[in-house]
Amino acid sequence: MRVALFATCLVDTMVPQVARATATLLERLGHEVVVPPTQACCGQMHVNTGYRREAVPIVANHVRAFTGAEAVVAPSGSCVASIHHQQAMVARRAGEHALADEAEALAARTYELSQFLVDVLGVVDVGAYYPHRVTYHPTCHSLRLLRVGDRPLQLLRAVRGLDLVELPGAESCCGFGGTFAVKNADTSTAMLTDKMANVLSTHAEVCTAGDSSCLMHIGGGLSRLRSGTRTVHLAEILASTEEHMSPTQTTAPAVPA
Amino acid sequence: MAISAASSDPTPLAPGAPRSGTTFLGLPTAPRGVGHLRGTQSFPDAARTALRDGQLRANLGRATTTIRGKRAAVVAEVPHWEQLRQAGKALKAATMARLDEHLEELERQVTARGGTVHWARDATEANRIVTGLVRATGSDEVVKVKSMATQEIGLNEALEAAGIEAIETDLAELIVQLGEDSPSHILVPAIHKNRSEIREIFSRTIPGVDPGLTDEPRQLAMAARTHLRERFLCARVAVSGANFAVAETGTLAVVESEGNGRMCLTLPQTLITVMGIEKVVPRWEDLGVFLQLLPRSSTGERMNPYTSLWAGVTPGDGPQDFHLVLLDNGRTAVLADEVGREALHCIRCSACLNVCPVYERAGGHAYGSVYPGPIGAVLSPQLTGVEDNASLPYASSLCGACYDVCPVAIDIPSILVHLRAEHVEAQTRPTAEAVAFRGLSRVMSNPRLWHLAQRAAGLGRFLARGRPTLPAALPPPASAWTRTRDLPTPPGRSFVQQWTEEHRS
Amino acid sequence: MSAREEVLGRIRTALGEHRPVVDVPPVPGPRSLAPAELLDLLAERVEDYRATVLRCAPDEVPASVVRGLDLALGEGWAPADVVVAPGVPAAWRPSGSPEDDGRPAVELAAFAATLTGVATAIAETGTLVLDGSPLSGRRALSLLPDVLVCVVEAAQVVPDVPDALGRLDPVAPLTMVSGPSATSDIELQRVEGVHGPRTLVVVLAG
Numbered sequence: 001m002r003v004a005l006f007a008t009c010l011v012d013t014m015v016p017q018v019a020r021a022t023a024t025l026l027e028r029l030g031h032e033v034v035v036p037p038t039q040a041c042c043g044q045m046h047v048n049t050g051y052r053r054e055a056v057p058i059v060a061n062h063v064r065a066f067t068g069a070e071a072v073v074a075p076s077g078s079c080v081a082s083i084h085h086q087q088a089m090v091a092r093r094a095g096e097h098a099l100a101d102e103a104e105a106l107a108a109r110t111y112e113l114s115q116f117l118v119d120v121l122g123v124v125d126v127g128a129y130y131p132h133r134v135t136y137h138p139t140c141h142s143l144r145l146l147r148v149g150d151r152p153l154q155l156l157r158a159v160r161g162l163d164l165v166e167l168p169g170a171e172s173c174c175g176f177g178g179t180f181a182v183k184n185a186d187t188s189t190a191m192l193t194d195k196m197a198n199v200l201s202t203h204a205e206v207c208t209a210g211d212s213s214c215l216m217h218i219g220g221g222l223s224r225l226r227s228g229t230r231t232v233h234l235a236e237i238l239a240s241t242e243e244h245m246s247p248t249q250t251t252a253p254a255v256p257a
Numbered sequence: 258m259a260i261s262a263a264s265s266d267p268t269p270l271a272p273g274a275p276r277s278g279t280t281f282l283g284l285p286t287a288p289r290g291v292g293h294l295r296g297t298q299s300f301p302d303a304a305r306t307a308l309r310d311g312q313l314r315a316n317l318g319r320a321t322t323t324i325r326g327k328r329a330a331v332v333a334e335v336p337h338w339e340q341l342r343q344a345g346k347a348l349k350a351a352t353m354a355r356l357d358e359h360l361e362e363l364e365r366q367v368t369a370r371g372g373t374v375h376w377a378r379d380a381t382e383a384n385r386i387v388t389g390l391v392r393a394t395g396s397d398e399v400v401k402v403k404s405m406a407t408q409e410i411g412l413n414e415a416l417e418a419a420g421i422e423a424i425e426t427d428l429a430e431l432i433v434q435l436g437e438d439s440p441s442h443i444l445v446p447a448i449h450k451n452r453s454e455i456r457e458i459f460s461r462t463i464p465g466v467d468p469g470l471t472d473e474p475r476q477l478a479m480a481a482r483t484h485l486r487e488r489f490l491c492a493r494v495a496v497s498g499a500n501f502a503v504a505e506t507g508t509l510a511v512v513e514s515e516g517n518g519r520m521c522l523t524l525p526q527t528l529i530t531v532m533g534i535e536k537v538v539p540r541w542e543d544l545g546v547f548l549q550l551l552p553r554s555s556t557g558e559r560m561n562p563y564t565s566l567w568a569g570v571t572p573g574d575g576p577q578d579f580h581l582v583l584l585d586n587g588r589t590a591v592l593a594d595e596v597g598r599e600a601l602h603c604i605r606c607s608a609c610l611n612v613c614p615v616y617e618r619a620g621g622h623a624y625g626s627v628y629p630g631p632i633g634a635v636l637s638p639q640l641t642g643v644e645d646n647a648s649l650p651y652a653s654s655l656c657g658a659c660y661d662v663c664p665v666a667i668d669i670p671s672i673l674v675h676l677r678a679e680h681v682e683a684q685t686r687p688t689a690e691a692v693a694f695r696g697l698s699r700v701m702s703n704p705r706l707w708h709l710a711q712r713a714a715g716l717g718r719f720l721a722r723g724r725p726t727l728p729a730a731l732p733p734p735a736s737a738w739t740r741t742r743d744l745p746t747p748p749g750r751s752f753v754q755q756w757t758e759e760h761r762s
Numbered sequence: 763m764s765a766r767e768e769v770l771g772r773i774r775t776a777l778g779e780h781r782p783v784v785d786v787p788p789v790p791g792p793r794s795l796a797p798a799e800l801l802d803l804l805a806e807r808v809e810d811y812r813a814t815v816l817r818c819a820p821d822e823v824p825a826s827v828v829r830g831l832d833l834a835l836g837e838g839w840a841p842a843d844v845v846v847a848p849g850v851p852a853a854w855r856p857s858g859s860p861e862d863d864g865r866p867a868v869e870l871a872a873f874a875a876t877l878t879g880v881a882t883a884i885a886e887t888g889t890l891v892l893d894g895s896p897l898s899g900r901r902a903l904s905l906l907p908d909v910l911v912c913v914v915e916a917a918q919v920v921p922d923v924p925d926a927l928g929r930l931d932p933v934a935p936l937t938m939v940s941g942p943s944a945t946s947d948i949e950l951q952r953v954e955g956v957h958g959p960r961t962l963v964v965v966l967a968g
Binding site for chain 3: 356562571
Binding site: 009015053175184 | 657698703704711
């Protein structure tokens with residue numbers, strides 16, 4: 001299958017290795033990956049902060065960038081949820097009905113990574129090797145908007161060498177919430193503290209999830225505390241093999257602090 | 258508690274400020290200066306203080322964990338829960354679409370059965386009506402059943418000003434009233450207090466209480482029973498709210514646990530029920546859906562201990578003088594918003610509070626309104642006009658746990674996002690944030706500008722001087738992030754740039 | 763303009779000319795249970811509320827009522843301590859117990875226990891419904907004495923809440939009773955016994 005990769009603005013700008021891992025994984029599974037060069041953002045941050053009118057041109061750019069794509073895959077539950085639940089809505093509210101229709105049609109072909117692997121490609125064992133102790137945080141939008149269920153866990157259980165430990169209080173929000181992390185920084189930090197306490201109670205080397213945004217939040221807190229536990233995106237774990245272990249696929253920091 | 262969110266002080270008014278706002282259709286919102294829908298601090302400021310209260314955090318954590326487990330267990334045993342929920346949602350939506358007709362029918366039926374119906378445009382008018390009715394009985398005290406509507410309008414303060422003592426009879430409301438505190442939860446207003454704190458309040462305030470009173474919950478409940486028994490037996494006037502009112506039969510319903518509701522609804526000669534206009538349901542059989550949804554969502558029970566249903570007056574049984582006050586107080590302004598009106602479907606179960614990670618940590622007082630938690634964050638700003646509660650729509654990480662447990666499937670996250678936009682669009686002068694977001698919108702919709710911006714972001718790595726994270730001391734607004742979390746050092750090139758260069762052939 | 767006209771007018775303005783049309787989806791009926799299972803479920807659910815359930819054959823009701831009162835009041839109670847709803851069959855009554863004669867409601871507080879029948883009972887939720895009829899008694903009767911003994915006959919038991927509503931008169935003063943009075947107001951832990959009867963005994967006949 002020819003798969004168009006939507007890196008998402010955050011991954012593209014801040015953690016490009018996550019998009020790279022997604023591409024590596026899909027190619028290893030025998031699919032052709034294309035990366036539309038004019039892609040930018042899904043518009044979620046604007047919509048969720050109250051700038052729904054300003055989100056419309058961003059949605060339009062997204063729809064233009066992925067015109068004609070057979071299937072779009074993104075390593076983010078949150079962005080895919082926004083594409084499914086918000087893009088057409090804001091376009092329609094702005095009276096852009098043609099754009100809304102196109103956004104709806106594109107959303108129907110847009111998948112979060114774990115859903116794409118399990119539901120569309122029908123694979124659970126992607127041939128990955130990751131010899132580390134890992135705990136999985138189900139991000140809110142993967143869990144409640146996309147209903148990815150246990151698909152990420154099915155994928156992780158099939159990874160050779162991986163020691164999967166259950167995260168207590170897994171379904172509680174980590175406190176990221178987009179601009180919530182800044183506008184309500186104190187409450188966000190209180191939520192993060194409890195999430196970190198649960199992560200640390202597992203003694204995992206790595207906390208993984210399907211959203212780089214939440215991972216940046218949890219990882220930023222764990223790093224500030226010098227906890228030694230890192231956050232690694234699900235795509236990076238699934239892309240890892242015995243033959244192909246990039247520096248970012250170990251649990252050690254890439255650069256000494 | 259340092260924060261008295263629902264303090265009795267009216268919100269100060271700027272000179273010349275309107276008594277109340279209006280919506281775009283000219284429908285008035287709840288007036289300022291009366292009732293408890295507005296706090297004195299923004300949510301982030303109030304939360305900042307509350308988050309430092311270790312006892313509050315522990316009390317809330319324990320209580321919400323308990324109730325979440327109970328709810329999940331009794332909901333799981335109903336195989337058709339989701340269909341019930343969708344039926345509840347549809348029934349509420351259908352009711353709202355014909356609200357005027359159902360209220361007129363309700364009025365006809367209640368009147369036909371010997372009750373008197375009053376209409377109140379707002380809190381001030383409702384307080385005036387109730388005060389007048391109590392005065393007419395000659396009584397200088399009323400016993401009260403826990404009621405959100407009367408909390409909302411500040412009825413107790415209005416009665417007090419008229420020389421009438423209002424006695425709260427629900428255990429948690431009693432704890433709040435005796436402790437000179439304010440409610441912090443819809444179902445359990447004293448959820449922020451633990452058993453030792455409650456023992457202390459009772460020992461200090463209940464005359465003649467057993468000096469050996471322990472903090473065992475059963476003993477505390479018995480102390481309340483003894484304290485209130487005589488008041489119930491002497492009471493001549495009761496004030497209640499209503500959970501439901503059936504238009505076609507004129508039947509009112511009060512759902513409770515302790516029997517204090519039954520005492521108030523049965524023993525006094527006069528009963529005054531204050532009800533928000535959105536509480537009406539069209540048909541008797543509709544109760545079949547809501548009476549299954551409410552207790553399981555609320556206290557995590559298959560059914561609450563007592564539900565009282567009455568229509569008008571029954572000779573020889575219960576109050577012989579019944580008044581129903583139908584309250585607007587901003588509800589019609591909520592109804593005018595096609596997205597936001599779903600907040601009127603709320604049946605006040607408080608399941609959304611119990612699962613909310615923000616509520617669990619910040620507590621109910623931080624919301625500044627009698628309606629805290631996720632439902633409060635969508636209801637209070639709509640009742641008052643969003644500018645009077647502008648921080649509340651942002652008091653959520655949009656995790657969606659509230660939507661999942663809502664028994665009438667109110668899409669609270671979508672309403673929060675909608676109200677954020679209403680707030681943004683209500684600004685007449687551009688804020689720094691708006692300037693930034695508008696600029697970012699231009700950048701994110703133009704690939705060339707976007708790539709330039711990404712390159713500029715990549716320059717941030719020079720601040721890191723080779724370290725994996727940026728310095729903790731960054732200027733605002735980045736500081737709001739970096740005060741408590743590290744920020745990774747951005748890469749030199751974005752993924753899309755790298756990929757495009759590699760695949761250029 | 764009156765407040766009534768104004769509020770109704772605001773609703774009409776808010777809804778505008780094009781009111782939404784909403785289809786209400788049907789709700790599946792209760793699980794189907796054989797009559798015996800229905801009674802078992804009711805007994806199990808009532809006991810869950812820490813009420814006492816005494817099951818008996820229809821002709822054993824009088825003995826079960828006495829046993830229930832023994833359990834609740836301790837042996838040595840006097841028939842005069844128990845007030846009976848006026849429609850309760852003579853055979854069920856402890857001999858010598860007075861009937862509620864319509865005295866001022868607050869005087870009922872002097873009795874230690876009340877005996878009533880019910881209008882219907884809901885198995886799924888363990889709920890008894892009293893309807894203000896002579897058999898159920900007026901509302902104060904089942905409220906003020908500290909012990910409530912209710913006799914439920916097999917034919918009165920329905921599967922779920924909607925079935926019960928179908929059997930009830932919507933304009934009667936109704937009380938749904940699910941266990942003894944209780945509160946969860948202290949740390950959200952349930953404690954039985956506050957203002958209503960602290961002890962509930964259900965005699966389930968059939």
